[in-house]
Amino acid sequence: MGTTGDKLTRRTVLRAGVAAVAVAGLGTVFATTARATDREPAAAKAKERARARVLVGGRSANGWEMEAGADIGGSIWTRPITGSPVTVALRIGAVAVVLTHVVRRFHYEIGALNSGEALGYQEEASVTGYETNHASGTAVDLRPGWYRPGVSGGFLPAELVVLRDVLRDCEGIVSWGGDRVRPDEGHFQIEVGPDDPRLAKVAAKIQDWNSKPGKGAGVLLALS
Template sequence: MLTGEHSANGWAIEKGADIGGSIWTRPIPGSPVTAALRIGDVAVVLVHVVRRFHYEIGTLNRGEVVGYKSPSTVTGYETNHASGTAVDIRPGWYPPGVRGGFLPHELTVLRDVLGDCEGVVGWGGDRSHPDEGHFQIEVGPGDPRLAKVAAKIRGWNNSPGKGAGVLIAIS
C-alpha cells in the first residue's frame, strides 16, 4: 500500500486508507467523529488532540475532521496527511493564511494540548503561513519521544480524572 515516497515529516506515504496498510479510520471517543490515521502511537496522540478539541474548544460533528488525504491532492507539509500523521480540524473554519480563529481561552487550551504532546505535535497556527485547523506529528518514525507521549496518553486514558475532558485551571 506504500507509494515509495515520504511525507514532509519523514513517514511513508500510502496509497489509501482502510485498504490493508497502516492507515485506518479511527473513532474519536466521546464524539461522532472519525479520522483516518496511522495506527499505533501516531493515532493515540492525534486522537488525543482531536478529543481535547472536541471536549474543551468546540463540539465536533461528522465531517469536521480530516485525517488521510490522497497523495495526489497534497504538497509540502500537507503530505503529512498522506502518511496518516496529520489532521485538519474544521478546515473550512480556519482558512490557511488567516490568524485569529480562536478566542484567548481557546488558545490557552490549544497550548495546553500541545504541552501534553511535548513537542511531538505541531500546530499550523504557529507556521509563518498559518493553518490554524492543522495539527501534525513533528517527529519521524522511530523517534522515542512519540512512544513516550503515546504511553503517557494511554496511561491517562486508563485513569479517571486524567487526560482529555479534564478541566484545566486558567489563571
C-alpha cells in the first residue's frame, strides 16, 4: 500500500490525464467545426457555379428564370404523365404539380395524348414573347400542330366545358392560350411569378386530390 504522497501523485497524474483528454476532445471538436465551416463556402460556391451554368441570365414573360436546358442539373426535368405515354419537361415543384394536372385532365377528359404531344421546355433562343415561358419550364403546348396559333374553334363545346373546369381547378394561376387576343389554343402557362403564394396553395390542393380516390385528374365531369 502506497503512502499519502504516492496517492496525491497518482491523483495529480489522473487529473492531468483527464484534462489532457478533454483538451484533445475540444481540439477535435474545433477542428471538425473548422473543417465544416471551410466546406460550407466551398459547397455554396460549387452550387453557385452549377447554377450559373444552367441559367441563361434572363426571365421569361411570367417572371421565372430561364434555363439552358432540361435534365442538366437545374430546376427543369422530364417527368412522365401518369396513365399516358407522354413525358414533359417542366419546372419541378409546384409548377410541375399544377401543369401536370392540366395535362392529365386533358388526356383523360378531352383527348388522349400520344408520345410527343406535350411540349414543355424549349430553349430560350427558339422562343419569344409569352412563349419564353417554355424556357423557364412554366408552359406546355398540347398537341402541337393541331391548334394553329391565330386560329380559334379547335375544341368542341363539350370539350370547352371540361377545359374551363380545368382552369377553375387552377384558380387563376394557369392561363389558356385560347383566351389570348391572338389565340393559341394548345398553349397553357403559369400566369403568376415565383413569389405568388397562390401557386403553392393550388399545388397543395391538387396533391391532396391525387392522394384520394374519386378526386383529381381523370374524374368524369357531368355535363348538363
